[in-house]
Amino acid sequence: MDLNPLREKIDDIDRQLVELLNRRLSLAAEIGKFKRHSGGPIYVAEREDAVFRKVTALNEGPIKNDALRAIYREIMSAAIALEKPLVIAYLGPEATNSHAAALKKFGASVDYQPLLTFADIFTAVEKGEADYGIIPIENSTEGSVRDALDQFVTSDLKIVAQLNLEISYALISPEPLEKITKVYSKDQALAQCRLWLQRHLPHAQLVNASSTAHAVEIARDEPGAAAVAPPIAATHYGVPMLMRNIQDKANNTTRFFVIGKTPSGPVGGGRDMTSFLISLGDEASRQPGALLRMLKPLTERGINMSKIESRPSKRLAWDYYFYLDVTGHYDDPAMRAAVEELRTFCPLVKWLGSYPVAA
Numbered sequence: 579m580d581l582n583p584l585r586e587k588i589d590d591i592d593r594q595l596v597e598l599l600n601r602r603l604s605l606a607a608e609i610g611k612f613k614r615h616s617g618g619p620i621y622v623a624e625r626e627d628a629v630f631r632k633v634t635a636l637n638e639g640p641i642k643n644d645a646l647r648a649i650y651r652e653i654m655s656a657a658i659a660l661e662k663p664l665v666i667a668y669l670g671p672e673a674t675n676s677h678a679a680a681l682k683k684f685g686a687s688v689d690y691q692p693l694l695t696f697a698d699i700f701t702a703v704e705k706g707e708a709d710y711g712i713i714p715i716e717n718s719t720e721g722s723v724r725d726a727l728d729q730f731v732t733s734d735l736k737i738v739a740q741l742n743l744e745i746s747y748a749l750i751s752p753e754p755l756e757k758i759t760k761v762y763s764k765d766q767a768l769a770q771c772r773l774w775l776q777r778h779l780p781h782a783q784l785v786n787a788s789s790t791a792h793a794v795e796i797a798r799d800e801p802g803a804a805a806v807a808p809p810i811a812a813t814h815y816g817v818p819m820l821m822r823n824i825q826d827k828a829n830n831t832t833r834f835f836v837i838g839k840t841p842s843g844p845v846g847g848g849r850d851m852t853s854f855l856i857s858l859g860d861e862a863s864r865q866p867g868a869l870l871r872m873l874k875p876l877t878e879r880g881i882n883m884s885k886i887e888s889r890p891s892k893r894l895a896w897d898y899y900f901y902l903d904v905t906g907h908y909d910d911p912a913m914r915a916a917v918e919e920l921r922t923f924c925p926l927v928k929w930l931g932s933y934p935v936a937a
């Protein structure tokens with residue numbers, strides 16, 4: 579069969595696509611000019627959510643919605659880069675799960691800055707050295723990332739978006755399986771792949787490394803060595819993946835927040851979530867029914883709670899604050915009324931942000 583006529587048609591479509599993409603990006607650049615003038619945020623979570631929903635609703639195939647979303651992620655990433663060279667701070671080193679989450683949310687066209695601690699990420703965004711930060715907040719098997727939650731007590735940054743990332747590990751090595759005598763990784767990652775390693779590499783020595791990314795560098799350089807690390811580390815360091823998805827539990831997912839200075843607007847349609855920090859005060863929190871009293875202003879107005887976590891205030895012994903995730907946007911009249919009521923008896927009701935539910 580002569581493929582040339584079909585390829586000529588593809589060439590013609592590519593010409594149109596490039597022209598359309600540049601037209602779309604020029605409009606984004608104009609929007610960027612306006613935003614720079616008005617001081618509006620460059621990344622707009624609620625608008626991106628609407629774009630993703632619009633294009634997947636328009637899609638009649640054969641392209642899969644996941645593929646369409648990935649393409650649009652990169653189109654919007656390129657649009658953002660034309661508006662302003664954004665810097666996204668995440669918990670490094672490079673090629674960690676946090677790096678993968680940052681790339682999934684912001685695409686390949688923005689700049690990334692790996693930092694050492696959660697406090698460093700908050701400070702970088704507060705000082706404007708980074709525009710947004712990516713913070714892991716809870717894992718489906720390990721629970722809340724408490725150090726990350728605690729940052730919101732002292733910071734005035736807002737949660738502007740969230741995303742879920744399935745955490746998976748690969749066995750990474752330039753050597754074939756039968757040559758591997760040592761497996762390097764961070765102890766938590768080795769623990770999450772313990773059964774697989776016992777079954778497939780029963781004689782290999784398991785060695786703790788400072789990070790999964792560093793383990794891949796060792797595997798690249800040391801004969802007989804392999805690493806357990808996220809797939810992004812194999813790509814990043816150019817070392818082959820021998821096997822994907824070697825973690826013992828399927829559906830191991832981490833929820834991440836995007837933090838920034840400007841709050842996100844509502845998307846509506848029951849697709850908004852809001853987070854609060856609430857303190858009842860040390861006296862009141864010891865009264866019977868204190869927690870129920872705190873939840874009543876919300877539940878009475880049909881506002882559902884999807885997460886509650888108590889954390890020590892670190893001011894007084896046995897004094898707590900509560901971290902809450904609820905449905906709806908802070909601007910909803912019902913939410914405003916609930917907050918007003920809560921403020922009549924809670925010394926602290928801190929709004930941490932409203933954001934679209936993860937796609």
Ligand SMILES: C=C(O[C@@H]1C=C(C(=O)O)C=C[C@H]1O)C(=O)O
Pocket residue numbers: 605606609620621622623625626629653654655657658661
């Ligand atoms: C173009 C805009 O800026 C960014 C790019 C978007 C896009 O390419 O569609 C959407 C939202 C923003 O993150 C906008 O705010 O509309």
